[in-house]
Amino acid sequence: MTDIAKAAGCSQAAVSFVLNETPGTRISQQTRDRVLEAARMLGYVAPAYAPASVVSAYSGLDGVIGFAVDQLATSPEAIVAIEGARQASWNTGNVLLVAQTLSDPVMEPRAIKALTSGGISALIYMTIYTREVELPAYIYELNIPTVLLNCYTTDYAFPAVVPSEIAGGQSSTRHLVAHGHHRIATITGEIWMQAAQDRLTGYRRALATADIPFDPELVIEGDWSASAGYSATMRLLALKEPPTAIFCQNDRTAIGCYEALKDAGLRIPHDMSVVGYDDEEISRHLVPPLTTSVLPHHAMGQWAIEHLDPASRPGKRRYPIAKLECSLVKRHSVAAPPTTAPRVVHDVQSTV
Incomplete structure (x- = not known):
């Protein structure tokens, strides 16, 4: 619905009211038409509410x-x-x-x-x-x-359902490999958490599939925060051979990564490609918009x-x-690696 709102030039609330046919809302027919056309163009199908006379697949439930x-x-x-x-x-x-x-x-x-x-x-x-x-x-x-x-x-x-986190980490890393990156870093969450472990496993599998050796100095443990993303990125830039791409294992980490790269005078994605994870609302509004995965x-x-x-x-x-599936949302934060190593404009010692 966020994507439809952007395409239709209205709020997400307006999209919700139109698609759900909420009674009592004073939305103009022109806006309604724009929302429905944007939804059609984007392939969105509104939920079809079953008539009361239709017996559901789980009609044994009591309401x-x-x-x-x-x-x-x-x-x-x-x-x-x-x-x-x-x-x-x-x-x-x-x-x-x-x-x-x-x-x-x-x-x-x-x-x-x-x-x-x-x-x-x-x-x-x-x-x-x-x-x-x-x-x-x-x-x-x-x-x-x-x-x-x-x-x-x-x-x-x-019955139990969980996100396919290993496949998500693999898809994120594979996307960077497909753009020609071979020195790919990752900033994890707290590694005791299963999501961080699985996304790291996916990262390692993608590297192995592409015959790229795993380098432990390119893996920095964070805590899912923007501050951790900033300090981890500074540590990566201080390496003798910095990466050309960084897979941040959530979008908040990516926000800190963006700030660190900008403070270092580096452009995204020209000097460094960045991928996030979670597809939080803010990822659409970063400059450039962040490539990320949907939870x-x-x-x-x-x-x-x-x-x-x-x-x-x-x-x-x-x-x-x-x-x-944690499907990848491709935006504008990934490009081919630079032909020469990016030049950092100031000292990039680890900082918060």
């Missing part, structure tokens, strides 16, 4: 679906996933009821009990950080279908609703973990 998530405020991913689930549930006439649990050992079971006592007919259990979870016994004892979103259990007792939380929310099987119960079968 209210619970959504338990550990964190709502730390990042936009939870809200995006909830919106995907909300759209899919509304398409089938179901309401979504959301609770934040903070993974608190006392309050989480109380929150889930409040959802179940409120009459939910299914549960989606989400974590902000992709990870393996050990679910407490009371989740297994729920007599309703349950889906895990952005997490999974080792016993595969529940598919919206699609994951929809997937979770679509895989609530009224007949399923924990322990009846093993469910494979579904992995959704």
Whole structure:
């Protein structure tokens, strides 16, 4: 919808109102026509809401679906996933009821009990950080279908969906290789996190596939922040042989990377190519706009609703973990490497 808003010259809210046919909004017919034409040109298909007379694939649900998530405020991913689930549930006439649990050992079971006592007919259990979870016994004892979103259990007792992070890291790095880069650095997140580990694995696989030797000095651990992106980029520029491209493992790191490169007098992408990850809103407005990968939380929310099987119960079968693609969004931050090494205009010792 952000892309449609840009093409139509209006706000994202206006796009939402038009595509969802929200009653009571005073949007001119001219604006409506522009939005619909932009949506058509971009290949966007608005959700087709099922008539009440149509029996849904999961019509065994009784109208209210619970959504338990550990964190709502730390990042936009939870809200995006909830919106995907909300759209899919509304398409089938179901309401979504959301609770934040903070993974608190006392309050989480109380929150889930409040959802179940409120009459939910299914549960989606989400974590902000992709990870393996050990679910407490009371989740297994729920007599309703349950889906895990952005997490999974080792016993595969529940349907689960996560981003395909290894493939995402591989695609990001391969994009730089395809432009002729051979000295490619990466700035990771906190390496104890599975997302950072998987994106690094994808990076290494792409290098290996292209017969590019792995160089550990080109891997800098960050903490997902812009400050870490800035200091890591300065460290990379201070190397005897700096990279010609940097894969930042999230967009906030890329913001810091942009600032460091500009402070060093380097142009993006003429002197240094940069790729991000997450496709946050800011990535569209950086100069130049940032090539990045989409975290598919919206699609994951929809997937979770679509895989609530009224007949399923924990322990009846093993469910494979579904992995959704982190598709690459190509913008203007990547080009062929410079023919000569870029000249840094001032000292680039590591700094924050």
